[in-house]
Amino acid sequence: MSVKYAPSPEVLARLDEASIEEALRAFYVTHGDSSLRPEEIKKIPQLAGILPVLARTRPDPLLVDAAAGRAPVGLMAARLLGWSKVVVIEREPARAKSARRAAARVPGVEVDVREGDVADPDVWPEGAEVVVALHACGGAFDGVVDQAVAASVPWVVAVPCCYANAVAFSDVARAWADELGVSPQAPVRRRFVESLIDTERTLRLEAAGYRVSVQAFVSPAVTPHNLLWKAWRVGPSRRSAEAKKRWERWVKGPS
Numbered sequence: 602m603s604v605k606y607a608p609s610p611e612v613l614a615r616l617d618e619a620s621i622e623e624a625l626r627a628f629y630v631t632h633g634d635s636s637l638r639p640e641e642i643k644k645i646p647q648l649a650g651i652l653p654v655l656a657r658t659r660p661d662p663l664l665v666d667a668a669a670g671r672a673p674v675g676l677m678a679a680r681l682l683g684w685s686k687v688v689v690i691e692r693e694p695a696r697a698k699s700a701r702r703a704a705a706r707v708p709g710v711e712v713d714v715r716e717g718d719v720a721d722p723d724v725w726p727e728g729a730e731v732v733v734a735l736h737a738c739g740g741a742f743d744g745v746v747d748q749a750v751a752a753s754v755p756w757v758v759a760v761p762c763c764y765a766n767a768v769a770f771s772d773v774a775r776a777w778a779d780e781l782g783v784s785p786q787a788p789v790r791r792r793f794v795e796s797l798i799d800t801e802r803t804l805r806l807e808a809a810g811y812r813v814s815v816q817a818f819v820s821p822a823v824t825p826h827n828l829l830w831k832a833w834r835v836g837p838s839r840r841s842a843e844a845k846k847r848w849e850r851w852v853k854g855p856s
């Protein structure tokens with residue numbers, strides 16, 4: 602069973618927005634007179650929300666930052682949490698390259714940037730202890746969950762982004778909406794379908810032996826995609842068997 606860890610107050614004190622901004626500048630600002638990009642500025646409160654969650658998982662774990670983009674989370678974990686084993690997975694070559702360059706800018710930061718798809722088990726390191734995925738868009742969230750479950754990764758900290766049609770369960774979720782006579786009003790139907798997708802993801806983790814907590818990690822004014830899945834592996838139990846039954850019913854779709 603994964604036991605939650607209590608980081609030192611000094612570590613938690615380093616996770617304020619001013620320290621995060623300073624660390625982002627060290628990685629991403631290439632000239633003294635230039636500044637962070639608007640999307641990096643927008644990340645600051647999100648990082649201030651997610652880093653304390655990571656800090657409470659394990660001391661210096663093997664971290665996978667999945668669907669990492671330019672790897673702000675992995676790089677902040679290396680710099681501000683002092684984590685020494687960080688693997689970044691990103692499928693867009695330009696973003697992977699940018700993450701590599703950013704890591705090389707800061708002495709003492711070692712990050713292994715891997716270009717590839719999160720759904721490909723060969724890209725993942727052996728023995729990952731914590732996986733983080735901030736704003737893993739569409740099916741990337743599901744690829745991360747599936748690989749983490751397959752490898753029994755003890756901790757999963759993940760935030761979904763858009764709910765594209767690429768999400769495998771979305772067709773079944775729409776079939777449930779039809780079966781249950783959900784209003785055809787687009788915003789009402791969309792919320793229902795997204796909630797079913799979130800339900801399927803939660804039950805999938807629980808069925809695989811994880812305890813799951815879903816919580817807002819920043820205000821919705823910062824990002825509308827502000828729900829964070831925190832899952833820690835406790836192994837099979839009566840609870841996971843019940844979750845499996847419910848999960849199977851949802852994924853089968855209406856008969």
Ligand SMILES: C[S@@+](CC[C@H](N)C(=O)[O-])C[C@H]1O[C@@H](n2cnc3c(N)ncnc32)[C@H](O)[C@@H]1O
Pocket residue numbers: 644667668669670671672673674690691692693696717718719720734735736737738740741744762
């Ligand atoms: C919304 S961005 C978030 C990036 C970063 N985690 C952050 O919070 O700044 C999503 C990233 O995931 C990458 N991505 C999407 N699907 C992926 C997949 N299947 N495998 C690897 N990376 C993926 C995209 O290229 C993009 O860089």
